[in-house]
Amino acid sequence: MMARIVLNETSYHGAGSIREIAGEAQRRGFKKAFVCSDPDLVKFGVAQKVLDVLDGAKLKYELYSDIKPNPTIENVQTGVAACKKSGADYIIAIGGGSSMDTAKAIGIIMTNPEYADVRSLEGVAPTKNPCMPIIAVPTTAGTAAEVTINYVITDAQKRRKFVCVDVHDIPVVAVIDSDMMSTMPKGLTAATGMDALTHAIEGYITKGAWAMTDMFHLKAIEIISKSLRGAVNNEKDGREGMALGQYIAGMGFSNVGLGIVHSMAHALGAVYDTPHGVANAILLPTVMAYNAEATGEKYRDIAKAMGVEGTEKMSQAEYRKAACAAVAELSKDVGIPQNLKGIVKEADIDFLAQSAMDDACRPGNPKDPTKEDIIALYKSLL
Template identity: 55%
Template sequence: MVYRMIFNQTAYFGRGAIKEIPNEAKSRGFTKAFIVTDPLLVENGTAGKVTDVLDEAGLPYEIFDDVQPDPPVENIQHGVEAFKASGADFLIGLGGGSPQDTCKGIGIVVANPEFSDVLSLEGVAPTRNPSVPIFGVPTTAGTASETTINYVITDTANKRKFVAVDPHDIPVVAFVDPDLTDGMPRGLKVATGLDALTHAIESVITPGAWGLSDALSMQTIRMIAQNLAKSVEGDKDAGEQMAYASYITGMSYSNVGLGLVHGMAHPLGGRLGVAHGVANGILLVPVMEYNKDFSGEKYRDIADAFGIEDAYTGDLEHVRDEAVAAVAQLTRDLGNPTTISEVGATEEDLVPLAHDAFADVCTPGNPRQATEEEILGIYRSLM
């Protein structure tokens, strides 16, 4: 078996990491940045923290702050035209998943104009050219888009999200600066933290997992088990650990894939507008339960990460139940919804949701191959 791992060329971690942006840009011969972000990050001053650094270094930039949540195809196309008119030669993706994904879409289409419809990027995208160089600067601790080869776009005409998987889109440099993630509101910390936990658990049990990916993901699960609840309550040291945990598991799942939680979460976002991390939080426990007999010994490791004493000595079936229960307890403690009816799903939505989930690019990465009827059953159990 041959394993492929793709990481950023360079990454910086720690408070004040964004101060390295001008040095990296100048060392690479870049002359003007195109900053892709959203209006809220401009309004609350987060974008200003980055532009202040660029101003001090005398590095020109242009801001594209038209990013929409769960960016639609048209958002990418608008950004492509704005980039072409800007005279910039590199991109800065500043924000959570939506700005980062928009940035990747812009960079890929500019470098590969034959994909200007954006829809043709779905799945394993057959692009020929690397993206316009991207610097990934996260402001949330969950998606890890700054270190992945994936991005998610919304096809609004068909009320669905789709995933593009493309090694050409990975940012050349990542800057994980907890000073930018401290300001997340409580609800966003919960959603993005559960997103990171889902990434870690799915990348541990997917059939493509191996030693290096397991090392990354298991370390992430330990960090999240120890820090997520404290981070949500405002502990800055715990928040810093969450920023790093998100990145660490991003290196894993980007290379070995995800599974049914994400396959089922994407339709909740595409059809009902449910925030991605919230959807993952609803689905993680029932899908862990669905997968537990197909997980080998991996749930022992998850149980141990959550501090369960008999993780390696107890009966395997019992330990699997304990691992699921630990994740369920954390989800309840954080106050994330636990049913899809809480986020607006009705009985009429279930069949279309199941159809989309069965076709999602993430679903085949699940250790237990689900039928469309089984997926429908999981959705129905969450009503």
């Protein structure tokens, strides 16, 4: 079996690590940054923390913030035009998955202009050139977009999201500074944290999983399970734990893929603009139960990593049930809705299910679903 691992050239971890951005830019000979961040992070001064570092080092930059929570093709194309006009030679992405996904798509098109329509990047895109260099600074502890080779764009016209997988889009530098995450409100902390847990669990049971990624995912499950409740309460140890746990999960799943929790969540985000982490969190326990029969003894490991005691004495049925219950309990404890009532319209379920079947994450699921299976999963949560 041949396996591949793609990670950042360099990553910095710990409170205050954004101070390293200036040195990295200078050592690499960068002249001007195209800074991608979402409007709220600009409005509330979070992005300014990085801009202050650039100002202090007298480094030039231009700010772009025309970014939606579920970034669209238009956001990307507008960003490409702005990036060209700016004369920048590198990108700094500040934010959650939305800012980083937008930055990745912009960076790829800047060096591979034949993909300017954006839609042609769907799936495993055969781009020829590495994207414009990106320094990624996450402000949420969840997506791990700073260490992945994936990004997701919304096609508003077709009411669908599409996943792009490209080794050329990975940021050259990731700066994981828990201080940049300290202003996240409780709801966002909970949603992005459950997104990170979904990455770790789906990555651990996906068809492509292997020894090295199993190591990453189990450790991520352990750290996230211990840290998320504290992070939601804005405790320092919880914030720092989530910053690390979500990154480790990204080291794994980026290289082996995910499953139908993400496929189904992408459909919800495209149709209803449902926050990605919330969609994942609602779906995860139910889809775990559906997948259980195809996971061997892995749910015993998941339950143990989440702090369930006595797993070594449990039967297969017991530890599978315990793993699903531990996830559902954590989700409930941090305030995630427990069903899709008020989100999904029954008339849309057929379209949602087809979108999930067509999604790039679906083939990695440990159990091969039919469209009817996915319809039943959506309906079970209404």
